[in-house]
Amino acid sequence: xxxxxxxxxxxxxxxxxxxxxxxxxxxxxxxxxxxxxxxxxxxxxxxxxxxxxxxxxxxxxxxxxxxxxxxxxxxxxxxxxxxxxxxxxxxxxxxxxxxxxxxxxxxxxxxxxxxxxxxxxxxxxxxxxxxxxxxxxxxxxxxxxxxxxxxxxxxxxxxxxxxxxxxxxxxxxxxxxxxxxxxxxxxxxxxxxxxxxxxxxxxxxxxxxxxxxxxxx
Numbered sequence: 315x316x317x318x319x320x321x322x323x324x325x326x327x328x329x330x331x332x333x334x335x336x337x338x339x340x341x342x343x344x345x346x347x348x349x350x351x352x353x354x355x356x357x358x359x360x361x362x363x364x365x366x367x368x369x370x371x372x373x374x375x376x377x378x379x380x381x382x383x384x385x386x387x388x389x390x391x392x393x394x395x396x397x398x399x400x401x402x403x404x405x406x407x408x409x410x411x412x413x414x415x416x417x418x419x420x421x422x423x424x425x426x427x428x429x430x431x432x433x434x435x436x437x438x439x440x441x442x443x444x445x446x447x448x449x450x451x452x453x454x455x456x457x458x459x460x461x462x463x464x465x466x467x468x469x470x471x472x473x474x475x476x477x478x479x480x481x482x483x484x485x486x487x488x489x490x491x492x493x494x495x496x497x498x499x500x501x502x503x504x505x506x507x508x509x510x511x512x513x514x515x516x517x518x519x520x521x522x523x524x525x526x527x528x529x530x531x
Contacts, residue, residue, distance in 0.1 A: 324485075324486035324487070324488070325488065325490075325493055326463075326482075326485040326486050326488060327420075327486065329363070330420045330463055331420060333356060333359050333360065333417075333420075334356075334419065334420050356417050356419075357401075357415065357417050359417075360415050360417040360463065361379060361401050361402065361415045362379075363496075364401075364402060364413065364415045364461045365377050365378075365379060365402060366496040367461070367480075367485075367496065368402065368404055368413070369496075370492070370495040370496045371488070371492050371495070371496065374404045374405070374406040374411070375405060375406045375407070376404065376405040376406070377402060377403075377404050378402065378403050378404075379401065379402055380393070380395070380400055380401060380402065380403065381395060383403050387403065387405065387410075391403070391410060391452055391453055391454075391455075392451075392452045392453070393452055398444060398448075399414060399444040399445040399447070399448040399449075400412045400413065400414065400445060400448055400449070400452075401413055401414055401415045402415065404459075406456075409456040410453065410454070410455055410456060411455060411456055411457045411458075411459050412445070412448075412449045412452075412453070412455045412457070412458050412459065413459045413460075413461060414442060414445040414458075414459070414460050414461070415460075415461050415462070416437045416441065416442075416460060416461070416462040416463075416464065417462070417463060418435055418437070418462065418463055418464040420463065435464050435465065436464050436465055436466045436467055436468045437460065437462050437464050437466070437467045437468065438468050439467070439468055439469055439470040442460060442467070445458070445460070446458065449476075455476065456476070457476050457477075457478050458474070458476050458477055458478070459478050459479070459480065460477075460478070460479045460480070461479070461480045461481075462479070462480075462481055462482070463481075463482050463485065464481060464482060465481060465482045465483070466479070466481050466482075467479050467481070
């Protein structure tokens with residue numbers, strides 16, 4: 315039984331615990347340690363989730379991981395393929411959004427998975443310094459978007475109109491339909507109209523019964 319799936323609360327809590335379990339599972343070789351037990355692995359998984367969220371929940375037109383950004387868009391935004399700080403680029407209505415994804419461990423050190431999801435933690439403004447500086451030197455950007463499973467961001471100074479964040483509470487409030495959409499499940503589409511309900515008068519019902527009784531004699 316997957317212990318993390320026993321966590322009570324929103325679906326995102328269970329999803330985050332699965333990432334935690336996947337990246338902390340027992341390793342049997344150096345190769346497995348390199349594959350699973352790295353901050354990059356956790357970050358990559360969360361970035362993939364954020365891409366799905368932006369596509370299917372936020373409904374943005376185009377969403378790319380940095381390495382997937384088309385060359386013409388990269389040139390327009392003055393981006394390099396190895397830029398550190400911007401994880402995802404979004405295009406919507408001919409405007410661009412720079413996205414930074416910040417994953418935080420859902421458990422305090424030594425904590426056993428249970429009903430409590432996350433240690434009280436926020437993303438420090440200093441952790442976003444590279445992202446913000448890069449946004450100022452590239453673009454133009456419509457918004458600087460930070461996505462994190464932490465409960466919030468500790469900002470310094472006045473918030474810019476371009477600053478936006480999507481944090482833990484928003485992810486916890488995802489609806490079942492959102493998870494279906496992100497997973498690619500669309501359900502069945504009914505192509506035939508349902509049969510119309512026929513309403514009979516009292517006399518018609520009596521005649522139907524008589525016809526049925528006569529047919530059985």
